[in-house]
Amino acid sequence: MSNKSVREIALKLLNQVGESGGFSHILINQAINNNNLSNQDKGLLTEIVYGTLQRKLTLEYYVKHFVNKKTDTWVKWLLYMSVYQMAFLERVPDHAVINEAVTIAKKRGHKGISGFINGVLRNVQRQGVPDTSQIKDPIEKISVETSHPYWLVKRWIDQYGRATTKAMCESNLETKKLSVRVQPLKNTVEHVQNLLNKEGIETKHSELSQQGLNIIKGNPLNSKLFPKEITIQDETSMLVSEMLDVEPGMKVLDACSAPGGKTTHIAEKMNNEGTVIAYDLHDKKVKLVKDKAETLDLDIIHTSAQDSRMLNEIHQEESFDRILLDAPCSGLGVLRSKPDIKYHKTEQDIYDLTKIQRELLESVFPLLKSNGSLIYSTCTVDQNENEDQIKAFLDDHPDVQVDPNFFKELPKRCQSLGGISDYGIQIFPQDFNADGFFLTRLIKKSFV
Ligand SMILES: C[S@@+](CC[C@H](N)C(=O)[O-])C[C@H]1O[C@@H](n2cnc3c(N)ncnc32)[C@H](O)[C@@H]1O
Numbered sequence: 479m480s481n482k483s484v485r486e487i488a489l490k491l492l493n494q495v496g497e498s499g500g501f502s503h504i505l506i507n508q509a510i511n512n513n514n515l516s517n518q519d520k521g522l523l524t525e526i527v528y529g530t531l532q533r534k535l536t537l538e539y540y541v542k543h544f545v546n547k548k549t550d551t552w553v554k555w556l557l558y559m560s561v562y563q564m565a566f567l568e569r570v571p572d573h574a575v576i577n578e579a580v581t582i583a584k585k586r587g588h589k590g591i592s593g594f595i596n597g598v599l600r601n602v603q604r605q606g607v608p609d610t611s612q613i614k615d616p617i618e619k620i621s622v623e624t625s626h627p628y629w630l631v632k633r634w635i636d637q638y639g640r641a642t643t644k645a646m647c648e649s650n651l652e653t654k655k656l657s658v659r660v661q662p663l664k665n666t667v668e669h670v671q672n673l674l675n676k677e678g679i680e681t682k683h684s685e686l687s688q689q690g691l692n693i694i695k696g697n698p699l700n701s702k703l704f705p706k707e708i709t710i711q712d713e714t715s716m717l718v719s720e721m722l723d724v725e726p727g728m729k730v731l732d733a734c735s736a737p738g739g740k741t742t743h744i745a746e747k748m749n750n751e752g753t754v755i756a757y758d759l760h761d762k763k764v765k766l767v768k769d770k771a772e773t774l775d776l777d778i779i780h781t782s783a784q785d786s787r788m789l790n791e792i793h794q795e796e797s798f799d800r801i802l803l804d805a806p807c808s809g810l811g812v813l814r815s816k817p818d819i820k821y822h823k824t825e826q827d828i829y830d831l832t833k834i835q836r837e838l839l840e841s842v843f844p845l846l847k848s849n850g851s852l853i854y855s856t857c858t859v860d861q862n863e864n865e866d867q868i869k870a871f872l873d874d875h876p877d878v879q880v881d882p883n884f885f886k887e888l889p890k891r892c893q894s895l896g897g898i899s900d901y902g903i904q905i906f907p908q909d910f911n912a913d914g915f916f917l918t919r920l921i922k923k924s925f926v
Pocket residue numbers: 733734735736737738739740741757758759760763784785786787804805806807857
């Protein structure tokens with residue numbers, strides 16, 4: 479298939495996800511599967527769609543400089559994706575981008591539209607994209623240069639300062655590094671590393687999980703070991719189950735478990751001995767956990783669809799050795815792989831989520847045994863959902879505290895990170911070139 483068709487598919491996808499707020503990674507995967515693309519075309523499609531979405535606000539700023547009238551939505555996206563290629567993809571020549579944009583415009587619109595596209599893109603080629611160093615407001619400057627909405631940049635600067643925010647926004651534009659988790663009951667990590675190496679997949683040990691391997695080269699999805707012996711999981715996400723400190727034979731609750739990445743990690747760490755009870759809201763979600771457990775041959779995981787805010791109706795107080803509350807959150811730590819989140823989340827969403835997180839904490843903490851511990855984690859970077867959430871919970875529960883051993887047991891490289899506070903650790907995407915995560919471990923006060 480030629481690149482021209484790839485760009486037409488890219489435009490169709492951008493028109494869909496850019497406007498509707500659908501899940502871009504799902505639609506892109508579907509497009510890749512449905513269109514029988516070569517590996518090269520798959521790469522180009524992914525690069526254009528993710529790159530254009532990632533840089534939407536920057537591209538909007540650039541295009542506004544050349545266009546001062548309202549255009550159809552598809553024309554706007556065609557300009558964004560073309561300017562993206564001209565400004566950010568060095569290996570694609572400008573003239574090829576312009577010719578293809580004009581051809582697509584002719585097919586989709588009338589002659590006037592293709593002339594308009596041609597004129598705008600030729601101007602971009604001649605003049606270059608506008609200089610952002612003129613922008614006076616420092617919040618707007620970061621917002622435009624890194625394509626994060628103004629409110630979010632402002633919120634992050636208020637919470638973490640300008641330097642951390644700028645680094646985080648820049649880091650969110652980088653390509654996500656892949657990591658895999660080895661099923662350790664089937665193979666040692668070293669053995670898997672060798673096997674992957676033989677398949678041309680180069681890896682490096684993770685600093686955050688004994689079972690983790692970071693991919694340096696190659697695609698683990700093409701490995702014979704996937705999905706039964708390795709699982710795709712972000713490195714920082716693996717740290718959560720590591721820090722839960724489980725042992726074989728324990729009774730563990732995973733209150734918000736779908737799609738099951740951490741549930742299965744927990745069962746692996748328990749040597750597949752004991753009980754892991756895994757809940758999520760709907761049957762469809764719970765099935766993902768069940769399927770993952772079956773794929774990895776872990777039979778101590780028991781799944782069921784439940785609202786974990788009501789678990790006191792099912793379980794008695796003090797029935798679990800360990801509890802994982804990997805709470806629903808705004809997802810602002812995973813913007814590299816899900817760029818659409820940054821354009822669609824609102825401060826109201828964050829406020830609503832903090833209420834649900836608190837209800838979940840209130841519901842599950844009493845189910846913890848007196849000598850047990852609970853991990854609260856989110857894949858977001860937001861103080862209200864993270865540090866403030868924990869502070870408020872501790873303020874209202876004088877018998878609960880953050881486990882002081884949690885900080886000592888963190889991997890060495892985490893211990894010097896700027897995100898450590900009295901309430902847990904905020905890992906920023908720039909810390910490990912991975913997802914942003916918050917985690918903390920709570921215990922009952924008498925059991926220090
Ligand atoms: C961050 S995700 C969990 C990811 C999962 N722990 C993993 O590692 O694969 C949060 C999950 O919480 C679930 N959820 C939201 N509200 C819930 C509730 N009241 N009870 C149970 N699960 C809930 C969502 O459906 C979502 O699957």
